[in-house]
Amino acid sequence: MRTLVPTSLLSPTLTKEGVGGRLAARHVNDRHEDSTARLTFPSHWNLPDVRGLLYARHWRVCAFCGCDLPRNDRGDVEHFRPKGKVEEDADHGGYWWLAYDLNNYLLSCSLCNRVRKRDRFPLRPGARVRTTYSQRRRLRTEGRLLLHPEWDPVEDWLRVRWEESLCLITPQQHLSPAARKRVQLVIDFFSLNHDVRLVRERNRLRDDVLDALDQERGEDAKYMALRFRPHSLVAKQILANRALQYLPTIEEELRWLLHVALKELLVAVELQDRSGLTDSPHERLTKELLWTLAALCLEPLTGNRADVESLLEDADMTEIVRPFIDAFARAYENP
Numbered sequence: 198m199r200t201l202v203p204t205s206l207l208s209p210t211l212t213k214e215g216v217g218g219r220l221a222a223r224h225v226n227d228r229h230e231d232s233t234a235r236l237t238f239p240s241h242w243n244l245p246d247v248r249g250l251l252y253a254r255h256w257r258v259c260a261f262c263g264c265d266l267p268r269n270d271r272g273d274v275e276h277f278r279p280k281g282k283v284e285e286d287a288d289h290g291g292y293w294w295l296a297y298d299l300n301n302y303l304l305s306c307s308l309c310n311r312v313r314k315r316d317r318f319p320l321r322p323g324a325r326v327r328t329t330y331s332q333r334r335r336l337r338t339e340g341r342l343l344l345h346p347e348w349d350p351v352e353d354w355l356r357v358r359w360e361e362s363l364c365l366i367t368p369q370q371h372l373s374p375a376a377r378k379r380v381q382l383v384i385d386f387f388s389l390n391h392d393v394r395l396v397r398e399r400n401r402l403r404d405d406v407l408d409a410l411d412q413e414r415g416e417d418a419k420y421m422a423l424r425f426r427p428h429s430l431v432a433k434q435i436l437a438n439r440a441l442q443y444l445p446t447i448e449e450e451l452r453w454l455l456h457v458a459l460k461e462l463l464v465a466v467e468l469q470d471r472s473g474l475t476d477s478p479h480e481r482l483t484k485e486l487l488w489t490l491a492a493l494c495l496e497p498l499t500g501n502r503a504d505v506e507s508l509l510e511d512a513d514m515t516e517i518v519r520p521f522i523d524a525f526a527r528a529y530e531n532p
């Protein structure tokens with residue numbers, strides 16, 4: 198297979214040499230010279246390597262509401278801490294130094310990002326200190342309200358009431374009163390129990406999982422509980438309660454993601470070859486998926502890179518993914 202992407206393009210965006218990393222350094226410099234300097238934020242976070250990394254973490258599921266990203270919504274790269282301003286605190290000026298920080302990005306549906314989240318970043322009830330650039334080392338202890346899917350044990354804090362008709366989500370009973378209050382505020386913030394579409398999707402999934410179990414199609418139920426599938430928490434909690442043996446393992450989740458990413462990549466490559474156009478949506482998708490595979494290789498969920506490499510080998514994709522793996526490794530493993 199021919200090399201699709203010139204190696205000159207393989208400099209990850211958010212590293213020191215990347216376009217995002219360089220701009221972040223310039224922002225710091227500008228604000229050192231003038232604490233009120235106006236900063237601009239071009240959307241380098243939409244470049245293929247950043248999106249590819251996020252697909253490796255979330256695939257096509259919104260990090261906030263759990264919906265499947267529809268065909269016409271590639272998902273927004275959402276800044277968890279808003280970069281330019283904070284709606285709750287007009288004097289803060291935003292977490293500008295995190296504008297090009299991968300750890301501040303989540304993949305989100307447009308409704309969650311543009312309607313619900315926007316530039317909001319509320320603090321927990323009682324928390325008063327919002328972190329500024331000079332206190333940035335204390336960011337981890339900031340009393341943020343919103344839950345983060347990778348930093349917080351969200352699945353242990355949310356309870357899907359799948360036995361009840363509406364399949365609503367509530368805070369887990371084992372939480373302290375303060376934690377329950379926080380989780381309820383987050384549930385309300387993202388309208389998890391008020392958005393008719395979300396409630397209907399969870400209802401349908403609950404019915405499908407229960408049907409699959411009733412008809413002894415455990416593997417179908419397992420598929421719905423994979424972490425990269427929409428509203429998988431519903432299926433997971435049903436299986437944890439009714440059929441523990443069908444809870445997917447992390448190896449199964451990784452294998453599924455690799456399979457779908459590879460399949461989609463092969464289609465995108467073929468469509469790209471047919472069109473012969475450069476900078477087409479197919480080429481963009483091809484690059485994103487190659488970065489996804491490279492990210493999975495370097496950060497395999499199972500912790501075992503061989504699991505990913507053997508699958509790439511079987512699909513005859515090692516050669517094409519290799520430059521992307523090497524570029525990520527150079528950038529993130531030995532910065």
Ligand SMILES: [Zn+2]
Nearest residue numbers: 259262306309
């Ligand atoms: Zn969403």
